[in-house]
Amino acid sequence: MMKGALYDQLWIHRQMLQDRVRCEAYRRAIADTVKTGDVVLDMGTGTGILSLFAARAGARKVYAIERTSIVDLARRLVRINRAEEQIEILQGDMENMDLPEQVDVIISEWMGPYGVDENLLPSVLIARDRWLKPGGKMLPERVTAWMAPAWDSELAREMSFFQARPYDLDLSLITRYTAQEVWYAQHHISLEHLLAEPQPMWTTNVCECSLEEARGPFQALLSFSITHPGKLNALAAWFSAELGAGHLLTCAPDAPKTHWGRTVCPLDRALEVAPGTDIAVEFACEPGEPGWSNTRWSVRIGEGDWEHHDQERALI
CATH class of the missing domain: 2.70.160.11 (Hnrnp arginine n-methyltransferase1)
Structure with missing residues (x-):
């Protein structure tokens, strides 16, 4: 099954959201990385959980990109959590996007079971080269x-x-x-x-x-x-x-x-x-x-x- 087809389905997102080790690690890292007023890009936002963490950390703006239909759920969750003024969800392939500004932080959860095997890293790096400010942060780093x-x-x-x-x-x-x-x-x-x-x-x-x-x-x-x-x-x-x-x-x-x-x-x-x-x-x-x-x-x-x-x- 291709990644797009897999991540259209709610069950995989339920599984990731219930992974407290994963979510808490990202929540803490985002809280200690994103500064008040930062502009953040969330690559492959899924249900928007990492974008919500970034908004809570004080981001002025979060651009959340997702290619699958799960964005409909993400938009509703953003509204329910009253973050629609900070988070803008964009549906489509990152390569076809055009952000209105550079970003301070790029966050993404692109890792497969041994890191690179889901082959999502290239899109993250294209986003890095296009939109990350000099001295900006990548999350994860390594x-x-x-x-x-x-x-x-x-x-x-x-x-x-x-x-x-x-x-x-x-x-x-x-x-x-x-x-x-x-x-x-x-x-x-x-x-x-x-x-x-x-x-x-x-x-x-x-x-x-x-x-x-x-x-x-x-x-x-x-x-x-x-x-x-x-x-x-x-x-x-x-x-x-x-x-x-x-x-x-x-x-x-x-x-x-x-x-x-x-x-x-x-x-x-x-x-x-x-x-x-x-x-x-x-x-x-x-x-x-x-x-x-x-x-x-x-x-x-x-x-x-x-x-x-x-x-x-x-x-x-």
């Missing part, structure tokens, strides 16, 4: 994607079902496609499921990143050494976002629960690994159209052969 080898018991149960000849039929082919899928919102993955120290895949500095860099691909070559013995069947990924003014938002395994959770990239099969085992990973996030990117990952355990995975080969 986003880092992380990864670690992991054991995912839910993935293991899923694979085992199709390998066990259910209904006296050979359905094992399904596991081949399952191993190409990216598994989102895996909230059960905690620190105890990680088999090696997490490593950063990439960091995106939103204030300095070029448009060319934002369009990817994003690639990482990682070398892990197993620190905890156990079974390995996946790579777990997440992000941490430096929102500004010292505020951090993360969906790491040891952090309070968010709607993102962890994202899991399966291996072909589960293997026992001992401390000191080397794990090599080649990982790529290849942005496509807005709202979508393709993920590829290759893994080598010890001196074994490489196994290769490509999200486009999954039946999705």
Whole structure:
């Protein structure tokens, strides 16, 4: 499903609004970043929650851009909260907009499960280059994607079902496609499921990143050494976002629960690994159209052969 179609639907906005960790982190960062009298741009405003935070922080004007039909709800919420004098909601693609003034702060929640994978950052940077005043603020300022080898018991149960000849039929082919899928919102993955120290895949500095860099691909070559013995069947990924003014938002395994959770990239099969085992990973996030990117990952355990995975080969 494309981002536009997804964000036309109320359920995803309910999910984000009920994510108190996400919303409170943004609320605090906006309160400490937006000054009285500032002009603010909210990219991808959705229901307008971040714009309302900016208005409460003292913004003189908030331009809230949203391409989907959820803007009708946002306008009503702005009126109900008596912020219509401060917040102007504009529907359409940012590239076709023409703001009447430059802005002091750009706020946006563009992060996918490992940061850049929803491919919304390019639009934010175009807005930055067009409308942000010299010395203006970007929120978030910096986003880092992380990864670690992991054991995912839910993935293991899923694979085992199709390998066990259910209904006296050979359905094992399904596991081949399952191993190409990216598994989102895996909230059960905690620190105890990680088999090696997490490593950063990439960091995106939103204030300095070029448009060319934002369009990817994003690639990482990682070398892990197993620190905890156990079974390995996946790579777990997440992000941490430096929102500004010292505020951090993360969906790491040891952090309070968010709607993102962890994202899991399966291996072909589960293997026992001992401390000191080397794990090599080649990982790529290849942005496509807005709202979508393709993920590829290759893994080598010890001196074994490489196994290769490509999200486009999954039946999705």
